[in-house]
Amino acid sequence: xxxxxxxxxxLTPFGNLDQTWKGITDNKVxxxxxxxxxxxxxxxxxxxxxxxxxxEDYPIITEIERDKMPEHMQWTLGLTSELLEGTDLSxxxxxxxxxxxxxxYLESIRANESGIxxxxxxxxxxxxxxxxxxxxxxxxxxxxxxxxxSGLYSIIMGCMLIETGQADxxxxxxxxxxxxxxxxxxxxxxxxxxxxxxxESETASRxxxxxRDGFVLSEGGALFLLSNERTSNTLAEITGYAMTNDAHxxxxxxxxxxxxxxxxxxxxxxxxxxxxxxxxTSTPMGxxxxxxxxNRLGLSNSWVTANKSQLGHLMVGAGAIxxxxxxxxxxxxxxxxxLNIDNLKDGYEIMYTPKTxxxxxxxxxxxxxxxxxxxxxxxxxxx
Numbered sequence: 405x406x407x408x409x410x411x412x413x414x415l416t417p418f419g420n421l422d423q424t425w426k427g428i429t430d431n432k433v434x435x436x437x438x439x440x441x442x443x444x445x446x447x448x449x450x451x452x453x454x455x456x457x458x459x460e461d462y463p464i465i466t467e468i469e470r471d472k473m474p475e476h477m478q479w480t481l482g483l484t485s486e487l488l489e490g491t492d493l494s495x496x497x498x499x500x501x502x503x504x505x506x507x508x509y510l511e512s513i514r515a516n517e518s519g520i521x522x523x524x525x526x527x528x529x530x531x532x533x534x535x536x537x538x539x540x541x542x543x544x545x546x547x548x549x550x551x552x553x554s555g556l557y558s559i560i561m562g563c564m565l566i567e568t569g570q571a572d573x574x575x576x577x578x579x580x581x582x583x584x585x586x587x588x589x590x591x592x593x594x595x596x597x598x599x600x601x602x603x604e605s606e607t608a609s610r611x612x613x614x615x616r617d618g619f620v621l622s623e624g625g626a627l628f629l630l631s632n633e634r635t636s637n638t639l640a641e642i643t644g645y646a647m648t649n650d651a652h653x654x655x656x657x658x659x660x661x662x663x664x665x666x667x668x669x670x671x672x673x674x675x676x677x678x679x680x681x682x683x684x685t686s687t688p689m690g691x692x693x694x695x696x697x698x699n700r701l702g703l704s705n706s707w708v709t710a711n712k713s714q715l716g717h718l719m720v721g722a723g724a725i726x727x728x729x730x731x732x733x734x735x736x737x738x739x740x741x742x743l744n745i746d747n748l749k750d751g752y753e754i755m756y757t758p759k760t761x762x763x764x765x766x767x768x769x770x771x772x773x774x775x776x777x778x779x780x781x782x783x784x785x786x787x
């Protein structure tokens with residue numbers, strides 16, 4: 405069964421989805437020096453992509469919710485109101501799968517520090533359940549905790565619910581609110597963040613470049629309305645997907661990239677995509693493992709793009725927003741740019757563009773890989 409994407413909403417440091425698409429296609433980056441906290445000697449990286457969110461712009465969020473509900477959960481209510489504007493869905497046939505990650509960790513710390521005592525702080529599943537409660541949707545409701553692949557996992561599990569007849573519609577996606585001293589301290593301990601470009605912040609995220617030294621932490625995400633029926637508003641079809649696990653290490657991907665390759669191969673099912681929206685985080689180990697897997701699959705003539713070069717890494721929200729941008733690439737026949745690439749590894753000639761170009765795009769493969777070896781690939785096609 406084909407699953408259709410009938411609506412999308414998004415939030416990044418650029419702004420909403422329209423503003424994000426404009427920033428992307430204008431060849432800009434949305435990250436810069438940290439302003440949400442004062443970096444110290446433990447922080448090391450001082451570059452961030454910071455979301456500005458005003459809950460008062462969303463009437464669906466009540467005054468009590470503004471006071472008690474964690475901000476990342478408020479983001480999802482606001483995004484849901486945009487996603488469903490003018491849409492009437494069957495209450496008992498609509499499911500919700502919305503995820504978060506670092507947000508949950510940070511909210512627990514804030515709760516302990518400030519003495520906050522309410523159910524939001526110890527029930528991360530409420531990020532999805534809040535939507536059920538607000539709209540009265542009584543279909544299955546859950547979240548995925550699969551690190552940076554959570555956005556794709558949420559979409560894929562939504563497809564499964566539709567294909568098995570558990571739901572006709574699924575609100576699926578992920579957001580992550582990440583910019584906080586505590587997340588920087590932990591990620592810097594792992595040596596995951598870029599520190600070399602603190603004084604040249606707009607060049608810090610540089611996937612595939614030989615001088616890359618880690619990713620830029622960012623925040624935001626996207627939600628999708630998945631359906632078993634095509635409508636006049638349908639934006640794309642989901643025509644393939646796969647999930648695998650490296651079974652190798654907590655943080656590092658498996659050095660042979662075998663499961664990344666298998667994940668893409670299963671999702672593609674012998675199809676050749678026009679564009680691959682790569683995971684490409686700007687970390688020394690992961691970027692070329694993915695390219696090697698792409699080449700082993702015979703896809704060296706497919707265009708590749710690295711949205712994180714412009715957005716930074718939205719963590720749990722990354723795969724969701726990158727899928728949203730992939731849908732817009734399909735809609736507008738555009739290859740999005742990959743910035744800050746001065747030199748490629750010897751022997752690699754990947755098909756990317758440093759500036760937005762017009763090009764026929766009929767299919768896009770989206771990749772997301774996360775801590776714990778979680779891999780996910782999603783194939784999108786024009787309707």
